Amino acid sequence: MHGTLPRPAPRPSRVPLTLRLAFRELRAGLGGFVVFLACIALGVAAIAGVASISRSLTDGLGREGKRILGGDLTYSLINREATPDERAALDAQGKVSVVTTLRAMALAGDKGAALVELKAVDAAYPAAGDLVTDPALPLPDLLAERDGVFGAVADPVLLTRLDLTVGDRIEIAGKPIAIRATLVSEPDKIANGIGFGPRLLVSAATLQATGLIRPGSLNRWSYRIQAPAADDAELERRIAAVARAAPDAGWEMRSRSNADPRFAKSVERFTQFLTLVGLTALIVGGVGVANAVNAFVARKRGSIATLKSVGAPGGQVVAIYLTQVMLVAGLGTVIGLAIGAGLPFLLDALFHDALPLPLNPTLAPAELLLAAAYGLLTALAFAIIPLGHAHDVPVSGLFRDVVDPDTRKTRLRYRLILVAALAALVALALATAFDRRVALMFIVAAGLAFGLLRLVALGLMAGARRLPRPRSAAPRMALANLHRPGALTPAIVLSLGLGVTLLVTLSLIDANVRRTLTSSLPARAPNLFFLDIPAAEADGFHAELGKLAPGGKIERVPMMRGRIVAINGTPAAAIKPPEDAAWVLDGDRGITYAEDLPEGSNLVAGSWWNAEEGAKPLVSFDAELGRALNLAVGGTVTVNVLGRNLTAKVANLRKVEWRNLGINFVMVFSPGTFRGAPHSDLATLTLAGGPDAKTEALILRDVARAFPSVTSVRVKDALDTVNDIVGKLVLAIRAASGVAVVASLFVLAGAIAAGHRARLYDAVVLKVLGATRGRLLLAYTLEYGALGIATALFGLLAGTLAGWTIVTRVMKLDFVLDLSGALVASTLAVVFAIVLGLAGTWRILGQKPAPYLRQF
Incomplete structure (x- = not known):
């Protein structure tokens, strides 16, 4: 018997049918998903990049902790040396080196005087890390005494300010000092905090x-x-031993594993802010995702109807295309993660020697996973509703979707998926936030922005629908395009509105912060501060200053430094204050005593002490900080001053006007609290004629000559230092925000591309009816111009409100409406809307009707 054997049946594929069909659809390429990919990749890259750099900084601080501190453990005291017993307790834990820091005045003869951050070191310095000088000579040789003159290593900035060179001499407190080298690199620079003068090492x-x-x-x-040789557990035992041996020393302790907790907190706080800006970019990009998916579903309506005609249920159809969308989202997320993860390595490679902070480039799996979760959840949230529409596309949609689009609501299951994705995004933002209050404000603001922009779009469409039709064809067509079914109005208003709102908000914040630092303060603030005025010389100093600045206003108060160690009997370490008040318990504070209520303060609770009450230990506390610390009239504050703990009763709370830069303190004590305690005075001088750089420089020089131990600070120099730091922070914020703005431009382009099919149909029909290219171009110009102007007006209003809220409520600064930058941003938005809109329709206007009429 002859014949062929039957072929074995093909093995069933182990890949689910939905996944197979999704991959088959993707074989045609990623056409139409360019904006989708760009939006997801940009947002994920911003979040992953910020998180990776933050992690690299944190790891750098941990790795370089010993170098930053200059040792494994550091104990710091304010205004005094350690007592013999305290020093013995430290010596028992290892080899001890000592560094003393203070501010002083460097006098260079007729060249003037300058404030310096003086740093005195012993022979063991630097015990960790490397000190680099130019010329590169041993430090003991550079600092040694030669022919009665000590040596110093100076920051090059000091040489520039006083027009000096290596080998020249300056005077510190009347003692000649030779500058023998310039400072190139200081291993423990971060631990010294912000300095208001150049470093001078002696x-x-x-x-x-x-x-x-x-x-x-x-x-x-x-x-x-x-x-x-001590591991972390051994260090903890040594810390405990020092605490037992000197429980009331009042010193600040740091270990190599937590070298700079204040800086680490600042990194975390700023990282959260930039992450929220990155999340803004991702959410703005989510609008682009929705537009791209809408266009994708429109292109696939024929395929969807065909699948249904051969028996595919609606749920499976949605699953097929959702799988495709999430695969593309996954690709965009991978691209964003690769860019974000590589940023720390790129920064280190390009700017390793210039970076002021220890960067330890590393992959951060947890942070990258978080960024990926943000990206995928955003894609799901913005894609599910457009895809959900595909569930109910009828087979007839294959034939008449262009002229009769389906308008049924999305099924409940897809709306529930949307709610779940949004809830997961909110939970992630709150769970990973350094300050949940700020994160919650961001979430509420984002929700309000989306809701208001949706209302603006609906309002525009409703208004356009009710306006009388113009007689001219082009305006009539533009008006109709604003409200017709499938109009671009919602997509353009949402994408453009978010971008303009963000730009206006940042512009107003930047303008108000800079105005506060550089414009409004110097006009009413003191010109000069004078520190370390010996109490015995205070009256003579006051008289001399009066001669140098006739008519000037001089204020003088006693000043000491103290550290809060307990509130209402509770140790400071056990108190968990709000983030904006934690600084009061972190480190030492300037304190004073006074008989009368200081200028710039107003009592809000309690009463000021009289002469009899002032003999008792009482304290006046800042009202806002008091509320944050649960401190009320009648409570107690314990401070450590000069190694002694002293407890005072809260007599009153007062509101302090800090922004005038006058003399004021968080804590003002009664005169009897520190009777007999050694102290110096603090004084301010406000010139009668206002800021005058030449007069200020002369006063600085003459005061340095007459009172060499007094430290003088120009307010403008201090403000310039702060302004420089703020400028760098603002630059980082602008860079991160630029990502969001770029995303909004992608979204705008995507929204216009999404309407390509409908615009093509319109153009074909209108050309058949006799419309010219010029008339169509005018109609589209009017349409996009109207959308741009309306959206820019909303962005101005919403951005101004957001800027006012952040400046007054979060930063607690005065707000002045400066719309110069905001108007530029809004104008650019209108121009971009028109240019991108016309660029997207230009190719359509040149198409011949015949080929498309056969398709339609």
């Missing part, structure tokens, strides 16, 4: 010779313990 013997260390002078003594 020896401990030099500091002793100047006589600047005296009772009541402002200085910090840092005792750095080297314990190289």
